[in-house]
Amino acid sequence: MRWRPWEIAYLEAHAGDGAEAVASHLGRTVNSVQIQASRIGVSLRRVWECPRCGQKVYTPLSGVSGWCMRCHLAESRDTAAEANRRIREKIAAEEREIAAIKRERQRYYSDTTRKRQKLKKLRKSRES
Numbered sequence: 001m002r003w004r005p006w007e008i009a010y011l012e013a014h015a016g017d018g019a020e021a022v023a024s025h026l027g028r029t030v031n032s033v034q035i036q037a038s039r040i041g042v043s044l045r046r047v048w049e050c051p052r053c054g055q056k057v058y059t060p061l062s063g064v065s066g067w068c069m070r071c072h073l074a075e076s077r078d079t080a081a082e083a084n085r086r087i088r089e090k091i092a093a094e095e096r097e098i099a100a101i102k103r104e105r106q107r108y109y110s111d112t113t114r115k116r117q118k119l120k121k122l123r124k125s126r127e128s
Contacts, residue, residue, distance in 0.1 A: 003036055057070075
């Protein structure tokens with residue numbers, strides 16, 4: 001069966017949907033679609049368009065985000081960087097608290113030592 005002009009136009013316009021999708025829509029076999037695409041020099045390589053960046057990619061969009069891998073990984077990286085920043089802030093706050101406790105503890109030790117020395121002097125002066 002000969003290919004009609006509108007079928008060839010459809011094939012050219014929707015080649016990125018893949019041979020199976022075009023064949024299903026036109027009611028032709030996948031093999032005949034592949035042969036006709038080869039004859040007119042059209043690639044049937046499946047193409048997806050990322051809704052975030054608009055780029056056409058040859059790998060399926062992410063099942064999680066629905067974006068191309070570049071956008072998905074960039075978002076994942078940004079999310080991880082934000083989580084890392086929050087954890088670093090918590091660690092820094094905890095380290096500041098620990099340092100404050102250590103300074104306070106040291107003040108108590110120093111104060112205790114000074115008082116013991118004073119008590120020792122007082123006992124010596126009482127004995128003399």
